[in-house]
Amino acid sequence: MAVARKIPKIMEEPTAFCAGCGHGILNRLIAEVLEEKGQEKNHILILGVGCNCNMNFTWGGDKLQCAHGRATSVARGAKTGRPDTLIISYQGDGDAYVIGLSDTINTAYVNTNVTTFAVNNTNYAMTGGQMSWTTIPGQHTTTSASGRDCESTGNPIKVPEIIAQNFDVAYVARGSLHSAKEINKTKKYVRNAIEAQLNGEGFSLVEVLAQCPTNWKVSTVDANEWLKDKVVPIYPLGEFKKREGRDDK
Amino acid sequence: MKEMWKGNHAIAEGALRGGLQFYSGYPITPQTEVMEFLSFRMPELGRHFVQAENEIAAINMVFGASATGLRSMTGSSGPGISLKQEGISYLSYNDLPAVIVNVQRWGAALGTLDSSQTDYLRDTRGGGHGDYRIIVWAPNSIQETVDLLYEAFEKAEEYRNPVEIYSEAALGQMMEPCEMPEFKERGYDLEWSWDGTDRDHERVDMDQKPIHHTAKFKKIIENEQRWESINTEDAEYVFVALGLPSRVARDAVKRLRSDGEKVGLIRPIAIWPYPKKAFEELPEGIRGFLSIETTDMGQHVEDVALAVKKGFKTNIPVYVHATNQKMPKVKEVIEVYRQLKAGNLKEAF
Numbered sequence: 001m002a003v004a005r006k007i008p009k010i011m012e013e014p015t016a017f018c019a020g021c022g023h024g025i026l027n028r029l030i031a032e033v034l035e036e037k038g039q040e041k042n043h044i045l046i047l048g049v050g051c052n053c054n055m056n057f058t059w060g061g062d063k064l065q066c067a068h069g070r071a072t073s074v075a076r077g078a079k080t081g082r083p084d085t086l087i088i089s090y091q092g093d094g095d096a097y098v099i100g101l102s103d104t105i106n107t108a109y110v111n112t113n114v115t116t117f118a119v120n121n122t123n124y125a126m127t128g129g130q131m132s133w134t135t136i137p138g139q140h141t142t143t144s145a146s147g148r149d150c151e152s153t154g155n156p157i158k159v160p161e162i163i164a165q166n167f168d169v170a171y172v173a174r175g176s177l178h179s180a181k182e183i184n185k186t187k188k189y190v191r192n193a194i195e196a197q198l199n200g201e202g203f204s205l206v207e208v209l210a211q212c213p214t215n216w217k218v219s220t221v222d223a224n225e226w227l228k229d230k231v232v233p234i235y236p237l238g239e240f241k242k243r244e245g246r247d248d249k
Numbered sequence: 250m251k252e253m254w255k256g257n258h259a260i261a262e263g264a265l266r267g268g269l270q271f272y273s274g275y276p277i278t279p280q281t282e283v284m285e286f287l288s289f290r291m292p293e294l295g296r297h298f299v300q301a302e303n304e305i306a307a308i309n310m311v312f313g314a315s316a317t318g319l320r321s322m323t324g325s326s327g328p329g330i331s332l333k334q335e336g337i338s339y340l341s342y343n344d345l346p347a348v349i350v351n352v353q354r355w356g357a358a359l360g361t362l363d364s365s366q367t368d369y370l371r372d373t374r375g376g377g378h379g380d381y382r383i384i385v386w387a388p389n390s391i392q393e394t395v396d397l398l399y400e401a402f403e404k405a406e407e408y409r410n411p412v413e414i415y416s417e418a419a420l421g422q423m424m425e426p427c428e429m430p431e432f433k434e435r436g437y438d439l440e441w442s443w444d445g446t447d448r449d450h451e452r453v454d455m456d457q458k459p460i461h462h463t464a465k466f467k468k469i470i471e472n473e474q475r476w477e478s479i480n481t482e483d484a485e486y487v488f489v490a491l492g493l494p495s496r497v498a499r500d501a502v503k504r505l506r507s508d509g510e511k512v513g514l515i516r517p518i519a520i521w522p523y524p525k526k527a528f529e530e531l532p533e534g535i536r537g538f539l540s541i542e543t544t545d546m547g548q549h550v551e552d553v554a555l556a557v558k559k560g561f562k563t564n565i566p567v568y569v570h571a572t573n574q575k576m577p578k579v580k581e582v583i584e585v586y587r588q589l590k591a592g593n594l595k596e597a598f
Binding site: 082 | 271273297299301302303305306309311312313314315316317318319335336339343442444445446447
């Protein structure tokens with residue numbers, strides 16, 4: 001039977017990301033879940049600074065561009081102003097885990113009822129591929145030209161684990177976009193995070209491991225393998241903090 | 250009815266009377282009493298108080314709260330306001346109203362806790378990155394602090410731009426009789442605010458931003474100059490002072506007038522936009538201007554010199570008496586004036 005290919009209304013404008021970038025997939029997943037939940041006209045995407053700035057021109061829902069690293073703090077203010085509106089911060093790893101680490105941790109610490117999607121592509125992609133705290137050991141970037149030396153720069157940071165193990169939040173998970181199977185799982189995590197906020201359960205965070213062929217210097221096809229073979233082994237996938245009374249196995 | 254109010258408590262209550270709905274801040278002397286007061290008073294009134302983890306988070310929470318339509322405020326002292334500057338730049342650029350309170354302490358870096366006006370140039374020039382300004386009001390009494398705060402949210406919403414209350418440590422810590430106005434609230438939705446429906450936020454395209462913002466600031470410059478002039482009609486020498494030092498200058502003018510000296514005072518209330526119009530309406534024949542300020546090298550005097558250049562064709566000398574972290578005394582100002590008149594003072598501009 002023929003199935004109509006339905007593009008969410010929020011995604012009508014083509015994305016402006018590089019070919020093979022994971023952002024576009026995550027945009028689609030979030031848009032689909034928002035439509036499923038009837039929230040396409042009841043959400044504000046708080047945009048961090050990085051590749052996601054492109055969404056200022058493509059995302060077909062409400063959005064607010066804020067300063068680098070501060071999206072969760074802006075989300076806290078916005079949730080106070082609009083408690084019945086979904087407040088979602090959409091950030092990269094440099095934004096949420098490096099310059100904005102304090103904001104992210106503190107928002108989890110006070111367990112504000114907002115959702116954070118953090119795209120982890122192991123580098124500062126918008127500025128041309130510098131080392132991030134998420135850069136994998138030995139990875140070549142423009143500021144770790146000989147490969148990341150963890151002795152002097154620290155090990156890959158795992159913020160979902162830090163938050164899940166230390167703070168009383170609603171939901172924490174990490175998904176990956178390297179295969180259809182993992183994309184489907186990631187969509188489930190996205191859905192859980194948004195449902196948690198809709199139910200007033202508290203802070204939810206989903207980290208999404210994403211391809212960055214442009215800065216990894218690999219082909220769009222090889223980027224999937226690169227993500228699966230090099231990144232996923234360092235960043236375990238799954239739910240680190242499940243929603244209370246739920247067990248989606 | 251007038252009651253005794255401590256300056257910082259009056260800031261808090263005055264803002265609430267003016268409709269404050271959201272406050273986020275971080276402790277810092279000499280401003281802490283503002284947030285202490287709001288921490289119990291706001292829940293009492295069903296409004297939102299957040300003690301933030303730092304100044305940067307505080308201003309960004311204000312950014313989010315203001316965008317979603319709440320009358321929002323943050324406050325700090327010099328060092329904390331430095332940390333907020335990126336956020337203030339974002340507020341102005343995104344045409345978001347907010348109120349910022351700076352209860353100043355002296356100096357760069359940690360400085361001291363003494364009362365001072367050393368943040369003048371930073372605060373009147375926008376403070377953060379980019380070519381923008383914020384409206385800055387410098388009260389010289391607790392009553393005026395309250396009256397300006399009462400108006401601040403409406404002014405911020407009218408121009409969709411932040412408004413700063415430029416206070417000083419001593420003004421925050423002292424007590425004075427003060428009459429609190431009635432509570433008021435906006436009572437209607439700001440139709441451009443973010444509500445999740447992706448409605449029109451009335452923003453201009455990126456390439457139109459410079460034109461849009463220049464027009465906004467020009468309009469503010471034209472409409473929002475505020476000052477008080479005392480005995481300037483026939484003055485030969487004009488003192489220029491704002492905030493608490495203006496009270497000393499006013500007393501010095503009074504004493505000198507009783508001695509037959511033709512002196513007057515211009516007290517800027519708005520320090521951005523600077524009241525250049527006050528200088529344009531001065532009489533001919535003025536022989537000198539003296540800025541009296543609690544800075545180290547003289548900051549406000551630069552604006553005095555610019556206003557004098559605009560107001561007069563002749564090159565009238567501009568002097569400065571800058572007293573660092575110490576409040577000038579009336580006798581001291583009178584002595585400085587006598588030295589100036591005798592030609593013993595070197596002009597600043």
